[in-house]
Amino acid sequence: MIPQKRKPVPEPDAQPFSPQFSCRATGFGFTKMKKVVLVTGANSGIGLALCERLLSHDTEGLLLCLACRNVQRAQAARAALLASHPAAQVDLLQMDTSSVSSVLRTAQEVKVRYNRLDYLYLNAGIMPNPEFDAKAFFRGLFSSKVITMFATGDGILTQKDGVTPDGLQQVFATNLFGHFLLIRELEPVLCQEGRTSQLVWTSSSNANRSAFSLEDIQHRRGTQPYSSSKYATDLLSLSLNQHYNKQGLYSSVVSPGFVMTNLTFGILPSFPAFLWTLLMPVFWLIRVFTNTFTLTPYNGSEALLWLFRQKPESLDPYAKYHSLTSGLGNNYTQPHKMDITFETSESLYIKLLQLESDTRKKLAETQSAGPSLKT
Numbered sequence: 001m002i003p004q005k006r007k008p009v010p011e012p013d014a015q016p017f018s019p020q021f022s023c024r025a026t027g028f029g030f031t032k033m034k035k036v037v038l039v040t041g042a043n044s045g046i047g048l049a050l051c052e053r054l055l056s057h058d059t060e061g062l063l064l065c066l067a068c069r070n071v072q073r074a075q076a077a078r079a080a081l082l083a084s085h086p087a088a089q090v091d092l093l094q095m096d097t098s099s100v101s102s103v104l105r106t107a108q109e110v111k112v113r114y115n116r117l118d119y120l121y122l123n124a125g126i127m128p129n130p131e132f133d134a135k136a137f138f139r140g141l142f143s144s145k146v147i148t149m150f151a152t153g154d155g156i157l158t159q160k161d162g163v164t165p166d167g168l169q170q171v172f173a174t175n176l177f178g179h180f181l182l183i184r185e186l187e188p189v190l191c192q193e194g195r196t197s198q199l200v201w202t203s204s205s206n207a208n209r210s211a212f213s214l215e216d217i218q219h220r221r222g223t224q225p226y227s228s229s230k231y232a233t234d235l236l237s238l239s240l241n242q243h244y245n246k247q248g249l250y251s252s253v254v255s256p257g258f259v260m261t262n263l264t265f266g267i268l269p270s271f272p273a274f275l276w277t278l279l280m281p282v283f284w285l286i287r288v289f290t291n292t293f294t295l296t297p298y299n300g301s302e303a304l305l306w307l308f309r310q311k312p313e314s315l316d317p318y319a320k321y322h323s324l325t326s327g328l329g330n331n332y333t334q335p336h337k338m339d340i341t342f343e344t345s346e347s348l349y350i351k352l353l354q355l356e357s358d359t360r361k362k363l364a365e366t367q368s369a370g371p372s373l374k375t
């Protein structure tokens with residue numbers, strides 16, 4: 001079992017003059033080194049809203065790094081953040097979480113640029129080719145499970161997954177495995193003596209045990225890869241706590257609720273954005289019955305921001321932290337016990353380590369075969 005009482009780890013501020021990580025010698029003496037926060041999928045939706053809120057609440061000075069797949073959108077996001085926070089330090093990194101080589105390259109760059117990483121937000125995610133089951137939706141509307149349906153999307157969505165050039169399932173690679181590799185590669189900057197670091201995963205209330213199988217962790221055979229990847233996220237977070245807490249690294253999962261973003265607009269592609277806007281009064285009404293209808297990226301990022309302010313040792317590794325918005329529009333964060341077991345999380349962890357090793361071997365083989373093929 002995960003030890004419930006954790007060894008107290010000194011807070012970074014408890015050692016303001018540790019020359020190793022907390023301070024930097026400048027021409028004017030010692031200045032406190034900034035906390036480094038990296039956010040994946042930061043160019044839109046919940047990730048971008050989180051960055052905006054982190055900068056708005058920043059009193060100590062942070063170094064924010066946006067790790068994004070699309071360089072142009074990343075530059076636009078950076079420009080928008082700097083427009084409202086001109087003194088902020090916002091860096092960019094190009095990273096495609098679905099590509100093993102891209103993740104390894106980016107991790108290398110992070111280690112070169114920064115000698116510490118305090119927060120890693122694992123937020124990038126996709127739900128490709130969603131199919132909305134209108135019949136199931138209308139049946140659900142008149143059933144006793146209507147609130148659950150709106151809160152989780154259970155039973156009304158399926159997706160068609162693809163395969164990446166690395167031979168991995170697209171949703172699994174993007175939402176989970178790329179992030180897992182990133183964490184493994186960033187171990188030296190995440191696990192440092194004398195301070196703690198936090199991993200925060202954007203999971204979902206759509207995570208469902210019935211969609212996940214240890215025999216098919218990539219969800220090659222099913223029609224709910226999104227739900228499976230988010231359930232695997234919940235499991236992985238627990239096992240990361242088991243394996244890394246003693247090194248000062250803590251992991252938590254968040255459910256942002258139902259948020260209007262590019263991801264959700266993609267669910268009904270024939271439904272133009274303005275129709276979603278017209279539906280807002282209906283959604284506000286639904287929010288009276290389920291506070292999971294956070295609706296805006298700002299509201300959806302509530303629990304991500306809340307976790308930023310918590311002492312990681314005080315968090316429950318079995319809890320998912322939900323961003324919630326009341327009928328009156330007030331935001332709050334609430335933990336809910338996850339439907340996961342320690343044994344399953346450990347089994348998944350072992351499988352991920354095996355897949356990591358296989359993937360690295362495959363990459364090394366293709367890289368060594370590369371030049372000789374050309375000659």
Ligand SMILES: NC(=O)C1=CN([C@@H]2O[C@H](COP(=O)(O)OP(=O)(O)OC[C@H]3O[C@@H](n4cnc5c(N)ncnc54)[C@H](OP(=O)(O)O)[C@@H]3O)[C@@H](O)[C@H]2O)C=CC1
Pocket residue numbers: 040041042043044045046047067068069070073095096097098099123124125126174202203204205255256257258259260261262263264
């Ligand atoms: N919206 C909702 O209701 C909910 C969302 N979530 C989760 O929240 C997270 C953020 O999604 P949301 O803000 O809603 O949607 P967005 O589509 O606005 O944001 C998704 C972000 O992930 C990035 N991304 C996608 N694929 C990759 C990739 N291969 N490599 C790097 N970045 C990538 C996107 O970049 P690009 O611009 O390049 O596509 C984008 O920045 C996701 O993990 C999602 O599953 C969870 C529950 C509910």
Ligand SMILES: CC(C)CCC[C@@H](C)[C@H]1CC[C@H]2C3=C(CC[C@]12C)[C@@]1(C)CCC(=O)[C@@H](C)[C@@H]1CC3
Pocket residue numbers: 132149150151152153156157203204205206257258264267268
């Ligand atoms: C057009 C109709 C009148 C209204 C359609 C509503 C549905 C499209 C939404 C109702 C609940 C929503 C929902 C999600 C997607 C859109 C709905 C099905 C998610 C599955 C999106 C991704 C997530 O991670 C879940 C937490 C969301 C749960 C609710």
